[in-house]
Amino acid sequence: MPTAADYRDTHRELVLGCQRRDRTAQRALYGHYAKPMYNLCLRMLRHAHDAEDVLQVAFVDIFGKIETFNFDASISAWIKRIVVNRCIDHLKKRRLLTTDLDPNRHDSVDEATNAEPAPEALKLSVEQIKRATLQLSEGYRVVLSLYLFEGYDHEEISNILGISVGTSKSQYSRARKRLAALLNDQK
Helix, strand or coil, X not given: CCCHHHHHCCCHHHXXXXXXXXXXXXXXXXXXXXXXXXXXXXXXXXXXXXXXXXXXXXXXXXXXXXXXXXXXXXXXXXXXXXXXXHHHHHHHHHCCXXXXXXXXXXXXXXXXXXXXXXXXXXXXXXXXXXXXXHCCCHHHHHHHHHHHHCCCCHHHHHXXXXXXXXXXXXXXXXXXXXXXHHHHHHC
């Protein structure tokens, strides 16, 4: 079974090459991470041209800061964090993220949202779920993507987005409900 050190050392030679500004290593690192990071951008930003632009900006940042990477974490986690931050920056520039206007309003989340999905929900195709997810509002889609697809917890999301933990939970709960409604409409 792989250890934490194994994950931290994944692509170590490529990273060391990138830190030496070796173009071959940079191309290889980009080739390995571009597609999954593009998909992350697309989930968060909805539009292919925005995802492509943000991905390019993120990789400029990655290669510009690669000498600061010290193998305390995995390179994939470090890259993902930069890409997520660039996506958030892009959304903030467009001012489409949800703001926390009333922090007391979002302190509790309906327990019913933590229920297991209905059996018919398991019969949906990946394409149907992708289409429905892209129909969510920016705020809902970002929180849902960070929590459900990227594995961040609500405290981390609140720090990343500058919102309260309650707002993150509320946005996630509402996103799930809206997603379920959209998926029901597709049937």
